[in-house]
Amino acid sequence: MFADRVLSGMRPTGSLHLGHYHGVLKNWTEMQHEYECLFFVADWHALTTHYDTPQVIEQSVWDMVVDWLAAGVDPSRATLFIQSKVPEHAELHLLLSMITPLGWLERVPTYKDQQEKLAAKDLSTYGFLGYPLLQSADILIYRATHVPVGEDQVPHIEFTREIARRFNHIYGREPGFEEKALAAVKKLGSKKARLYAELRTRFQEQGDDEALLSAKSLLDEQQSLSMGDRERLFGYLEGTGKMILPEPDAMLTKASKMPGLDGQKMSKSYNNTISLREDEASVTKKIRTMPTDPARVRRTDPGNPEHCPVWQLHQVYSGEDTKQWVQQGCRSAGIGCIECKQPVIDAVLAEQKPMRERAQQYLDDPTLVRNIIADGCEKARKLAGETMRDVREAMGLGYS
Ligand code: TRP
Numbered sequence: 111m112f113a114d115r116v117l118s119g120m121r122p123t124g125s126l127h128l129g130h131y132h133g134v135l136k137n138w139t140e141m142q143h144e145y146e147c148l149f150f151v152a153d154w155h156a157l158t159t160h161y162d163t164p165q166v167i168e169q170s171v172w173d174m175v176v177d178w179l180a181a182g183v184d185p186s187r188a189t190l191f192i193q194s195k196v197p198e199h200a201e202l203h204l205l206l207s208m209i210t211p212l213g214w215l216e217r218v219p220t221y222k223d224q225q226e227k228l229a230a231k232d233l234s235t236y237g238f239l240g241y242p243l244l245q246s247a248d249i250l251i252y253r254a255t256h257v258p259v260g261e262d263q264v265p266h267i268e269f270t271r272e273i274a275r276r277f278n279h280i281y282g283r284e285p286g287f288e289e290k291a292l293a294a295v296k297k298l299g300s301k302k303a304r305l306y307a308e309l310r311t312r313f314q315e316q317g318d319d320e321a322l323l324s325a326k327s328l329l330d331e332q333q334s335l336s337m338g339d340r341e342r343l344f345g346y347l348e349g350t351g352k353m354i355l356p357e358p359d360a361m362l363t364k365a366s367k368m369p370g371l372d373g374q375k376m377s378k379s380y381n382n383t384i385s386l387r388e389d390e391a392s393v394t395k396k397i398r399t400m401p402t403d404p405a406r407v408r409r410t411d412p413g414n415p416e417h418c419p420v421w422q423l424h425q426v427y428s429g430e431d432t433k434q435w436v437q438q439g440c441r442s443a444g445i446g447c448i449e450c451k452q453p454v455i456d457a458v459l460a461e462q463k464p465m466r467e468r469a470q471q472y473l474d475d476p477t478l479v480r481n482i483i484a485d486g487c488e489k490a491r492k493l494a495g496e497t498m499r500d501v502r503e504a505m506g507l508g509y510s
């Protein structure tokens with residue numbers, strides 16, 4: 111019923127580094143060619159943990175958008191916006207909160223995990239408990255079908271699916287649903303109506319999943335159906351009520367284990383990052399001073415790449431020939447560590463070059479960025495408004 115639509119958000123809590131690029135942004139730039147994409151700055155989500163340092167958020171928002179653009183996210187393909195500029199997210203969050211059992215929120219694994227991990231902060235707040243529900247609102251308000259996320263976020267997508275199911279179950283049972291659904295079937299025209307009925311029976315009586323898929327694609331092709339009839343016919347297929355909020359799928363982005371300068375995963379909290387648009391001199395210096403295999407005290411001591419964080423970067427950035435050269439040269443003390451690091455420095459700088467170039471125009475003229483976001487917010491508000499109309503009506507708030 112709902113065309114493929116990708117949505118993802120990122121919290122503005124600091125500047126982005128190459129770990130974000132390899133883990134998330136590269137994936138976004140690929141997806142924008144295949145799907146309708148919406149990417150947003152989750153500033154309200156940032157406030158759930160950074161409520162006492164709002165200046166961090168304020169600073170990070172625009173830098174982050176420039177980082178996205180630098181990485182190649184293309185505003186003519188993807189819609190870029192800021193969560194707090196689409197207040198409909200908050201309205202949906204509130205309305206969904208009416209049907210969200212507290213126990214569901216308390217059981218989301220990230221809740222206790224994060225509280226323990228960020229023990230220095232008081233996260234026994236209402237806002238933090240509601241974090242996954244706000245995320246559900248972000249997703250459901252656009253009727254997103256795919257949500258690219260890392261492993262850690264999968265429970266939030268599962269939670270979102272449960273909320274959607276509960277919503278449809280409670281509010282999809284409009285009076286006279288069956289009659290309305292049958293009337294909608296008629297509107298398909300006799301041939302398609304017969305096919306729809308056949309496929310529905312095959313699915314409901316024999317659990318034939320292919321019949322369900324065919325019926326769904328039959329409905330997808332019906333341009334002239336109203337949204338209400340569409341929701342009814344989708345719901346009627348599966349024997350539920352109207353399907354007002356479709357359940358999204360998580361799209362797992364392969365865990366990128368982008369190594370940092372010390373061999374641990376690249377992360378701000380380990381202080382081992384190279385930022386996305388870091389200047390060349392600083393990148394060069396950081397890599398030159400990276401620790402190496404501690405056994406190589408002198409240039410003449412042979413080393414073992416397995417004990418060296420530089421080797422991990424070679425695995426991300428170097429081709430087979432270079433890797434062979436490292437293995438051979440390191441183990442035989444044929445090359446020195448500075449020599450060994452040079453191809454990594456060159457590769458990181460080459461990767462960053464187009465990013466720095468793309469960013470420059472936005473740094474020169476920040477109004478470009480403001481305009482991209484203003485356009486994106488407007489598009490997002492329009493889409494969000496359509497869903498909210500259905501949601502308000504379903505919850506008995508359709509009066510004017
Ligand atoms: N919770 C996500 C994260 O920390 C950010 C986020 C907020 C998000 N809303 C979302 C991601 C909606 C995907 C969809 O990474």
Ligand code: SF4
Pocket residue numbers: 402403406413414415418419420421436439440441445446447448450451
């Ligand atoms: Fe590490 Fe390369 Fe030095 Fe070997 S030669 S210890 S792999 S930096």
